[in-house]
Amino acid sequence: MQINFFGKIKFLRVRVIHYIYLSKIKKRIYILKESIVYFSLGSNIGDRKSNLINCIKLIEEKAGNINLVSSIYKNSAQGFDGDYFYNLCLEITTSKNPQQLLSIILKIEQEMGRKSRDSKNYESRIIDIDIILFDDLVLAEKNLKIPHPKFHERNFVLLPLIEINNQLINPKTNISVEDYLKNIKPDNSIEKLNFNYQEV
The missing domain is CATH 1.20.5 (Single alpha-helices involved in coiled-coils or other helix-helix interfaces)
Structure with a gap:
């Protein structure tokens, strides 16, 4: 052959x-x-505004590009006795998957001095980072649920979220963020503060 x-x-x-x-x-x-992801950030220890700014910078450095940042919303502690919180929401573009993002934000929280998340009780914290929405993904894993299971119950999340994108819809329920806000009890203790991250 x-x-x-x-x-x-x-x-x-x-x-x-x-x-x-x-x-x-x-x-x-x-x-x-790439995916569009929405975060909620909160702080009620120390210089709250600086904590939020530092956190945003770390997210941009480690997780993805910052597209939009809301105003800061001042509100009382929810579910426990503690000092007032500063909260905001932001939108990023990222190539990370959900578990990679979770790992990143846990490391950022630790780097900024937050104690372990193991406690089941609400408590004061130097920084708190929650993934609220990740594209139209619905995820239910032991350590991560997307959309965030309680975001629609919280004025201090809905208000800044609507500020940066009022067209958002919960992919799990098909309910818009604006409809959620209409259907929960208003929180008159929340105060919107002047804040422009682009000027920082």
Whole structure:
């Protein structure tokens, strides 16, 4: 049997080129796969405003590009006796997946001095970071639930969230953030503060 050596070489060369081409396409698709994520940030220890600013900078450094940042909303502690909170929401674009993002925000909280999240009781904190929405993803894992299971019950989350995007819809219930706000009891203790992150 005659073996066409050069024919085999040509065939292998075509296979290699084809593999490299497909690899480049897959890499491009991966790079282009970005998600829009909404966070809620809160602080009621120390210099609250500085804590929020530092947290935003760390999120931008480690998680993705900051698109929108709401005003700061001052409100009383919910569910426990504690000092008032500063809260805000922000929108980012990220190539991270949900579990990667969770790992990042837990490390940021730890870096900023927050104690473990293990406590089941509400308590004061130097920083609190919650993932509220992640594209139209619905996720229910032991350590992470998206959308955040209680965001629709909280004025201090809904108000800044609506400020940056009033068209948002909970993908799990198909209810808009504006409708959620209409259907919960108003919190007259919440005060909107002048804050522009772009000027920081």
